[in-house]
Amino acid sequence: MAQQERAIRTRKVVLDAAGAVFAEQGYSATTIAEILKRAGVTKGALYFHFPSKQDLARGVIEQAVTEPPREEELILQSFVDMGLELAYRLPREPVLRGAARLAADQGAPDFFGTPWPQWAYRGEQLLNKAKAQGEVLPHVDAAVTSRLLVGSFTGLQLVAQSEAGAESFQELVSRLYDHVLPAVALPGVLMQLDTSVERGALLAERKPHKQEAMS
Template identity: 55%
Template sequence: MAQQERAIRTRKIILEAAAATFDEHGYESTTIAEILERAEVTKGALYFHFPSKGDLARGVLAAAVTTEGVRPHALKLQELADTLLLLAYRLPREPMLSAALRIAVDPQARRQFGTAWPDWAELMAGFLREAKARGEVLAHTDEEEVGRMIVSTWTGVRVVTEGLPGTYDLPGEIALLLRLLLAAVATPAVLPRLDISAARAAHLYDDMPARRAEVAESAPRGISG
């Protein structure tokens, strides 16, 4: 068990080092030597977990599709909004997420590895399907189409605001986006009950350690002996 835990920890260290380096230099300019130096592991350990730099990029993309920190809610649309607000707050603070976006918007890297966008679109569609089953969204809503539009517009907001003059708060911009999008799909009874404020993003982020502890506590225990 201890050996398995060490292997999991080593893999995490390597992946985080790769993400930070990709985020700083881009995929093409990053070298394995730079990742090794940052991770402080041997070349053998790195190649045991990730046979190539491309596998590291794929690992970063996979790790970026996450609902970590989002608590279950009576409204499925609130969980959808919380996922996107929290992502907006975490992105500038966590290289794993910003590196995945940098890989996705790099045409050369995208041709090699694809993106996590289809997974994000399906995640959003899943929220919408459950929300529709609960009567939270309008009956004419096409969950797959709206899921794609959510991912497309979220990414567009992130990329475009980086190039605009002035300073833009990403959670604030995403809150504005959600107000516009959810007004088109949420039922009139549900829409006023949704909290899609930028302040909620900060609250969700501050709550993440407690949420992680709860998830860890509820996880099945290993059987010893």
Template identity: 50%
Template sequence: MARQERGVRTRRNILETMAGLINEVGYEAATISMLVERTGLTRGALYFHFSSKEEMARGVLAEALTSEGVREQEFKLQEWVDIGMLLAYRLPREPLMSAAIRLSIDAKARNVLGTRWPDWVDLGRDLLTEAKRRGELLPHADPWSVAKLAVGSWTGVQLVTEALPESAELVEEISALYQLLLPNVATAGVLARLDTSPRRAEQLARSIPGAASETVHVPAT
């Protein structure tokens, strides 16, 4: 059991180190030699856990697709909002998540690794489909179309927020996005009871074991 726990910690350390390199220098410039130097592991130890740099990067990508911290709510629309708000709160604070987003928007990395955007759209579509079944969505709101639009808009807001130093914190900008989007898809009775506040995202994040609560500066690539 102790050996298994060490293996889990080592694997996590490799992923976190890989994420740090991606945030600092980008996927293409990150090398196994850099990982060896920063982790203190041998190449053999690295390759015991991951067969290649590409597999490590895919492990980082997998971290972004999560509903961790989201609890069952009265409205499925609230759960859908909570997922996006939580990601916005955690991304600037957790290098693994920020690196996963960088991999998704890096055209060269995307050609090699693929992207999790289709998975995000599918996750949103499933929640929105259930929301529509429960009468939470307006008749014209198509779950797949709304999910796709939301993922694209979320990503765009994240990129612009990072590029413009005068922007508010990402979670505040994403809160504003939902406040603009939801009146066009949610029924009036449900809309009035949805919480899109950044404070809610922070409270949900604090329930996640090991989740960071302080802002971590992520250098631009």
């Protein structure tokens, strides 16, 4: 394996381990020693990529802003797809779980940010594009609607985690779109949008995602 390729792989292994430990323990209780143990890399390798716990948290947050969704014929479908795919992947990928936990760790985000502004900005761009294509009701403010969805998504994850046996997180996100889209989409567009839970899995599987470490 070429040196550069090895470095990329190490970085990925470390971020997966860091994501898993942050997700389980939160920022303040996490130790670099635990991440090292989980990643199974040398101390030198870890510190080469991430000189501090704060850098590890930043790395996890940055990694959690995934590639944009594929453009569908209806741009509003791409907007919905962002959330459906993330709701499917979040419980399954340590980096995403870690980022979600870090973002909800009050106080701590001052040190390493959250993925929220990027997620919200991406949604805003899609909504504006959808508006330009005439898919969106005229009074919709793309920035506000996108922030609302990012915030709601985050809260639903917390509520779903805390209540075993209730609707799953994925189910709640799908219902969130059903509730919000009538206030966003033109009626003719609304009818064509797929907000089903199953779509999240299809989207996640058709993309060649990086291999995920078991955790």
